[in-house]
Amino acid sequence: MKLGNSLFHARKKCGLSQEEVAEKLGVSRQTISKWETDETLPDIRQSKKMSLLYNVSLDDLISFDVDMREIEQMIERSSEELDEKIDWTSAWGKKYPILITYQKEVNIPNYAVRIGVMLDELKEEYGYNELDAMLVLKDILAKVWKSRKPHSS
Numbered sequence: 001m002k003l004g005n006s007l008f009h010a011r012k013k014c015g016l017s018q019e020e021v022a023e024k025l026g027v028s029r030q031t032i033s034k035w036e037t038d039e040t041l042p043d044i045r046q047s048k049k050m051s052l053l054y055n056v057s058l059d060d061l062i063s064f065d066v067d068m069r070e071i072e073q074m075i076e077r078s079s080e081e082l083d084e085k086i087d088w089t090s091a092w093g094k095k096y097p098i099l100i101t102y103q104k105e106v107n108i109p110n111y112a113v114r115i116g117v118m119l120d121e122l123k124e125e126y127g128y129n130e131l132d133a134m135l136v137l138k139d140i141l142a143k144v145w146k147s148r149k150p151h152s153s
Contacts, residue, residue: 004036007061018036021050021053119133120133
């Protein structure tokens with residue numbers, strides 16, 4: 001995310017207008033606008049003042065991750081009924097076409113049986129319910145994938 005977007009979201013989260021921030025920092029409203037649209041950059045002193053005004057660390061201000069927060073909010077608002085209506089394979093398949101095409105190539109029943117055994121083992125050994133066992137297995141798979149993924153240098 002660009003710095004301007006971070007500044008905009010941090011300001012909005014505090015409920016301040018550009019005019020209010022400009023007055024507190026001793027700059028024009030147009031200057032705040034230019035910072036928030038990445039037309040210009042605030043100097044380090046102004047950035048520090050904004051971090052204090054917005055009640056966030058300077059590090060958090062310049063790396064404000066609104067995308068992650070938006071995702072977390074969407075997850076909190078989602079419901080089981082909504083999840084049932086969404087075709088996640090099709091949705092993710094737009095970005096990762098393999099999710100659409102693998103079904104014609106892969107011996108799915110073979111993998112389904114083996115995954116089912118792992119799910120049953122997690123349920124029996126740790127007392128997990130079906131959903132928890134699936135989430136644990138998904139998380140383990142993600143960790144394995146991440147450890148095998150080539151690191152770009």
